[in-house]
């Protein structure tokens with residue numbers, strides 16, 4: 066029998082987008098052969114865009130955001146996933162074309178479901194979430210490119226945010242000297258504690274004119290900003306350096322010529338965590354649960370919110386005001402469906 070569950074629902078009526086926590090029927094969760102009771106989700110920049118009904122993310126209304134979910138299997142038509150098993154999901158269509166993790170349950174295709182790797186709790190898997198997985202994918206891309214700690218400092222932008230803080234932690238733990246760029250002067254101590262060697266203000270990414278090449282300063286970078294700062298980063302890479310491009314909070318157009326590529330051999334490496342192939346996904350989650358597991362994970366989890374508290378956090382993350390990761394706690398959500 067179909068149950069009612071609590072969910073953060075985004076609606077559009079007469080051109081106006083609104084959101085509120087509602088009771089919805091489990092039947093409305095969408096297609097899939099695995100039903101999961103969500104214990105934890107998280108807040109990502111993309112979730113905030115979805116909560117605002119961003120047309121690049123939300124295809125149909127009503128919508129439930131949440132690109133991350135971790136919990137236990139309730140029902141499964143797929144024999145390798147059994148009821149009670151602990152699992153996590155990040156990306157694919159979750160929270161985009163498909164109702165996401167800001168609900169007590171999700172129903173998804175088994176191809177999206179990652180068994181929780183040994184070494185991580187459900188909560189820890191969501192402190193990492195898409196942000197940690199993206200940082201791990203960026204690190205893997207830089208390692209595959211051949212970047213090594215002795216080649217010089219690695220820049221991380223948007224460093225106090227979700228992807229940024231986890232990139233700082235992962236890189237520092239691998240022995241890289243991390244230069245963290247932040248717009249939050251108050252995040253200095255946080256970033257040093259995560260392992261950043263230096264903390265720089267955002268102004269370092271303002272281009273001094275339109276020179277095609279700037280002095281080679283960084284061996285590599287993990288960039289969450291895009292836009293003009295990404296152009297400055299590519300022009301400031303040392304020869305044979307590379308930048309893993311993850312985000313767009315500063316813009317989508319990158320003013321950039323071809324010189325850094327043909328005179329310094331630098332690499333512009335794209336990072337797409339949502340579409341990452343399943344086998345790579347399993348490898349990276351296993352690393353994140355093992356030797357790559359950030360030592361300061363608890364420090365990065367700055368807040369735990371319920372569905373009812375998310376509205377304000379959506380505004381905060383869109384204005385660049387969130388530090389570290391925000392967890393969404395669903396396991397204590399009360400409602401007619403009392404989770405046992």
Ligand SMILES: NC(=O)c1ccc[n+]([C@@H]2O[C@H](COP(=O)([O-])OP(=O)(O)OC[C@H]3O[C@@H](n4cnc5c(N)ncnc54)[C@H](OP(=O)(O)O)[C@@H]3O)[C@@H](O)[C@H]2O)c1
Pocket residue numbers: 108109110111195196199222223224225226227228229246247248249252267289290310311312313314315336337338339382383384385386387388389
């Ligand atoms: N490619 C992928 O697979 C993937 C996966 C996850 C996220 N992303 C993208 O990565 C970006 C970061 O996501 P997130 O979830 O980590 O968001 P987040 O937690 O909000 O972090 C973004 C950080 O960027 C900085 N920032 C915000 N607005 C800025 C602006 N206008 N100019 C310069 N810096 C600004 C802020 O850090 P400081 O104050 O420290 O500067 C902010 O905390 C987003 O664009 C997101 O869509 C991509």
